[in-house]
Amino acid sequence: METAVTLLLDGMPAVGEHVVVFGQGVVGLLTTGVLAAFPLATLLTVDPIGSRRDASLNTGAHAVFDPAELQELMHHLGSATGTRMADLVFELSGHPPALEAAIAAAGFAARVVVGSWYGTAPVPLNLGGRFHRSRIRLIGSQVSTLPPAVMARWNKPRRLDTAWAMIRRIAPSRWITHEFPVERAEEAYALLDQQPGQALQVVLSYQED
Numbered sequence: 001m002e003t004a005v006t007l008l009l010d011g012m013p014a015v016g017e018h019v020v021v022f023g024q025g026v027v028g029l030l031t032t033g034v035l036a037a038f039p040l041a042t043l044l045t046v047d048p049i050g051s052r053r054d055a056s057l058n059t060g061a062h063a064v065f066d067p068a069e070l071q072e073l074m075h076h077l078g079s080a081t082g083t084r085m086a087d088l089v090f091e092l093s094g095h096p097p098a099l100e101a102a103i104a105a106a107g108f109a110a111r112v113v114v115g116s117w118y119g120t121a122p123v124p125l126n127l128g129g130r131f132h133r134s135r136i137r138l139i140g141s142q143v144s145t146l147p148p149a150v151m152a153r154w155n156k157p158r159r160l161d162t163a164w165a166m167i168r169r170i171a172p173s174r175w176i177t178h179e180f181p182v183e184r185a186e187e188a189y190a191l192l193d194q195q196p197g198q199a200l201q202v203v204l205s206y207q208e209d
Contacts, residue, residue, distance in 0.1 A: 001163035004030035023093030036060025
Protein backbone atom coordinates (compact mmCIF):
# COMPACT_ATOMS: atom_id res chain seq x y z
CA MET A 1 0.00 0.00 0.00
CA GLU A 2 2.91 2.39 0.57
CA THR A 3 3.70 1.94 -3.12
CA ALA A 4 0.15 2.92 -4.08
CA VAL A 5 0.28 5.99 -1.82
CA THR A 6 3.61 6.99 -3.38
CA LEU A 7 2.20 6.55 -6.88
CA LEU A 8 -0.62 8.97 -6.10
CA LEU A 9 1.74 11.46 -4.49
CA ASP A 10 3.75 11.35 -7.73
CA GLY A 11 0.71 11.54 -10.01
CA MET A 12 -1.23 14.14 -8.01
CA PRO A 13 -4.74 13.32 -9.28
CA ALA A 14 -7.10 16.29 -9.27
CA VAL A 15 -10.86 16.76 -9.09
CA GLY A 16 -12.64 16.05 -12.36
CA GLU A 17 -9.69 14.35 -14.05
CA HIS A 18 -9.83 11.36 -16.38
CA VAL A 19 -7.47 8.64 -15.13
CA VAL A 20 -6.37 5.30 -16.59
CA VAL A 21 -4.50 2.55 -14.74
CA PHE A 22 -2.69 -0.13 -16.75
CA GLY A 23 -2.21 -3.32 -14.71
CA GLN A 24 -4.59 -4.66 -12.06
CA GLY A 25 -2.38 -6.92 -10.05
CA VAL A 26 -2.26 -6.18 -6.34
CA VAL A 27 -0.39 -2.86 -6.70
CA GLY A 28 -2.73 -1.80 -9.51
CA LEU A 29 -5.81 -2.72 -7.49
CA LEU A 30 -4.52 -0.86 -4.44
CA THR A 31 -3.88 2.19 -6.61
CA THR A 32 -7.36 1.91 -8.13
CA GLY A 33 -8.87 1.59 -4.66
CA VAL A 34 -7.21 4.78 -3.44
CA LEU A 35 -8.08 6.63 -6.67
CA ALA A 36 -11.72 5.57 -6.29
CA ALA A 37 -11.96 7.86 -3.24
CA PHE A 38 -11.12 10.90 -5.39
CA PRO A 39 -13.83 12.93 -7.18
CA LEU A 40 -12.54 11.88 -10.61
CA ALA A 41 -14.61 12.23 -13.76
CA THR A 42 -13.45 8.86 -15.09
CA LEU A 43 -11.43 5.96 -13.66
CA LEU A 44 -10.61 3.30 -16.26
CA THR A 45 -8.39 0.24 -15.84
CA VAL A 46 -6.70 -2.24 -18.17
CA ASP A 47 -5.68 -5.86 -17.52
CA PRO A 48 -5.62 -9.06 -19.62
CA ILE A 49 -6.96 -11.32 -16.83
CA GLY A 50 -10.72 -11.44 -16.40
CA SER A 51 -10.71 -12.08 -12.65
CA ARG A 52 -8.54 -9.01 -12.14
CA ARG A 53 -10.88 -6.89 -14.23
CA ASP A 54 -13.78 -8.11 -12.08
CA ALA A 55 -11.85 -7.22 -8.92
CA SER A 56 -11.09 -3.81 -10.41
CA LEU A 57 -14.78 -3.05 -10.95
CA ASN A 58 -15.51 -4.15 -7.39
CA THR A 59 -12.73 -1.85 -6.18
CA GLY A 60 -14.18 1.25 -7.81
CA ALA A 61 -13.13 1.39 -11.48
CA HIS A 62 -15.83 2.90 -13.68
CA ALA A 63 -14.98 0.62 -16.62
CA VAL A 64 -12.38 -2.06 -17.35
CA PHE A 65 -10.70 -3.18 -20.57
CA ASP A 66 -8.59 -6.00 -21.93
CA PRO A 67 -5.34 -4.75 -23.54
CA ALA A 68 -6.74 -6.05 -26.83
CA GLU A 69 -9.56 -3.50 -26.46
CA LEU A 70 -7.46 -0.34 -26.54
CA GLN A 71 -9.60 1.14 -29.31
CA GLU A 72 -12.65 0.68 -27.09
CA LEU A 73 -10.73 2.34 -24.25
CA MET A 74 -9.91 5.31 -26.47
CA HIS A 75 -13.53 5.51 -27.61
CA HIS A 76 -14.69 5.50 -23.98
CA LEU A 77 -12.22 8.27 -23.17
CA GLY A 78 -13.44 10.21 -26.17
CA SER A 79 -17.05 9.93 -25.03
CA ALA A 80 -16.04 11.19 -21.60
CA THR A 81 -13.53 13.89 -22.53
CA GLY A 82 -14.26 14.92 -26.10
CA THR A 83 -10.55 14.52 -26.84
CA ARG A 84 -10.05 10.74 -26.42
CA MET A 85 -7.21 11.45 -23.99
CA ALA A 86 -6.55 11.04 -20.26
CA ASP A 87 -5.18 13.61 -17.83
CA LEU A 88 -3.26 11.04 -15.80
CA VAL A 89 -2.12 7.50 -16.63
CA PHE A 90 -0.45 4.93 -14.38
CA GLU A 91 1.58 2.10 -15.93
CA LEU A 92 1.73 -0.68 -13.32
CA SER A 93 1.58 -3.83 -15.43
CA GLY A 94 5.29 -4.64 -15.54
CA HIS A 95 4.75 -5.38 -19.26
CA PRO A 96 7.01 -3.15 -21.41
CA PRO A 97 4.58 -2.74 -24.36
CA ALA A 98 2.00 -1.31 -21.95
CA LEU A 99 4.07 1.86 -21.59
CA GLU A 100 3.53 2.65 -25.27
CA ALA A 101 -0.21 2.17 -24.78
CA ALA A 102 -0.15 4.35 -21.66
CA ILE A 103 1.51 7.16 -23.60
CA ALA A 104 -1.04 6.74 -26.40
CA ALA A 105 -3.86 7.27 -23.89
CA ALA A 106 -2.31 10.45 -22.45
CA GLY A 107 -3.52 13.89 -23.50
CA PHE A 108 -1.68 17.16 -23.97
CA ALA A 109 0.66 17.86 -21.02
CA ALA A 110 -0.71 14.75 -19.29
CA ARG A 111 1.25 12.81 -16.68
CA VAL A 112 2.26 9.18 -17.17
CA VAL A 113 3.45 7.66 -13.89
CA VAL A 114 5.64 4.60 -14.41
CA GLY A 115 5.52 2.34 -11.38
CA SER A 116 6.46 -0.83 -13.24
CA TRP A 117 9.81 -2.51 -12.73
CA TYR A 118 10.91 -3.81 -16.12
CA GLY A 119 14.25 -5.20 -14.97
CA THR A 120 16.51 -5.90 -17.92
CA ALA A 121 13.64 -6.21 -20.42
CA PRO A 122 13.92 -3.79 -23.36
CA VAL A 123 11.21 -1.13 -23.51
CA PRO A 124 10.75 0.04 -27.12
CA LEU A 125 9.02 3.42 -27.33
CA ASN A 126 8.06 5.79 -30.10
CA LEU A 127 8.93 9.15 -28.57
CA GLY A 128 8.57 11.13 -31.76
CA GLY A 129 5.42 12.62 -33.19
CA ARG A 130 2.56 13.13 -30.75
CA PHE A 131 4.59 12.36 -27.60
CA HIS A 132 6.99 15.19 -28.36
CA ARG A 133 4.36 17.67 -29.54
CA SER A 134 2.00 16.92 -26.67
CA ARG A 135 4.46 17.68 -23.85
CA ILE A 136 3.60 14.41 -22.13
CA ARG A 137 5.45 13.99 -18.85
CA LEU A 138 6.90 10.60 -17.87
CA ILE A 139 7.28 10.30 -14.10
CA GLY A 140 9.31 7.50 -12.54
CA SER A 141 7.83 6.46 -9.19
CA GLN A 142 9.73 4.44 -6.59
CA VAL A 143 8.68 3.65 -3.03
CA SER A 144 12.18 3.85 -1.53
CA THR A 145 12.02 7.66 -1.63
CA LEU A 146 9.34 10.33 -1.30
CA PRO A 147 8.37 12.50 -4.28
CA PRO A 148 10.42 15.73 -4.18
CA ALA A 149 7.27 17.85 -4.54
CA VAL A 150 5.96 16.73 -1.12
CA MET A 151 9.17 16.22 0.86
CA ALA A 152 8.76 19.50 2.75
CA ARG A 153 5.56 18.19 4.33
CA TRP A 154 5.69 14.40 4.07
CA ASN A 155 8.01 11.89 5.67
CA LYS A 156 7.99 8.10 5.70
CA PRO A 157 6.07 7.78 9.01
CA ARG A 158 3.30 9.98 7.58
CA ARG A 159 3.21 7.88 4.42
CA LEU A 160 3.04 4.67 6.47
CA ASP A 161 0.19 6.03 8.59
CA THR A 162 -1.66 6.95 5.40
CA ALA A 163 -1.05 3.49 3.94
CA TRP A 164 -2.53 1.82 7.03
CA ALA A 165 -5.57 4.08 6.83
CA MET A 166 -6.07 3.07 3.20
CA ILE A 167 -5.66 -0.62 4.08
CA ARG A 168 -8.42 -0.33 6.67
CA ARG A 169 -10.68 1.37 4.13
CA ILE A 170 -10.01 -0.87 1.12
CA ALA A 171 -9.58 -4.22 2.97
CA PRO A 172 -7.18 -5.82 0.46
CA SER A 173 -7.23 -9.17 2.28
CA ARG A 174 -10.26 -9.98 0.09
CA TRP A 175 -7.84 -10.43 -2.81
CA ILE A 176 -5.89 -13.27 -1.17
CA THR A 177 -6.38 -16.34 -3.33
CA HIS A 178 -3.57 -18.63 -2.12
CA GLU A 179 -1.47 -19.14 0.99
CA PHE A 180 1.74 -21.17 1.11
CA PRO A 181 4.13 -21.91 3.97
CA VAL A 182 7.40 -20.14 3.27
CA GLU A 183 9.09 -23.52 2.76
CA ARG A 184 6.93 -23.89 -0.39
CA ALA A 185 7.77 -20.46 -1.78
CA GLU A 186 9.04 -22.04 -5.00
CA GLU A 187 5.54 -23.40 -5.68
CA ALA A 188 4.02 -19.99 -5.01
CA TYR A 189 6.30 -18.27 -7.50
CA ALA A 190 5.71 -21.03 -10.06
CA LEU A 191 1.95 -20.50 -9.73
CA LEU A 192 2.30 -16.77 -10.32
CA ASP A 193 4.62 -17.33 -13.27
CA GLN A 194 2.82 -20.19 -14.99
CA GLN A 195 -0.84 -19.65 -14.05
CA PRO A 196 -1.30 -15.93 -13.38
CA GLY A 197 -5.00 -16.17 -14.11
CA GLN A 198 -5.46 -18.54 -11.17
CA ALA A 199 -3.83 -16.34 -8.54
CA LEU A 200 -4.20 -12.74 -7.47
CA GLN A 201 -2.59 -12.22 -4.07
CA VAL A 202 -0.36 -15.07 -2.89
CA VAL A 203 0.68 -15.02 0.76
CA LEU A 204 3.70 -16.76 2.32
CA SER A 205 3.10 -17.82 5.93
CA TYR A 206 5.65 -18.49 8.63
CA GLN A 207 5.20 -21.20 11.26
CA GLU A 208 6.01 -20.06 14.77
CA ASP A 209 7.97 -22.51 16.90
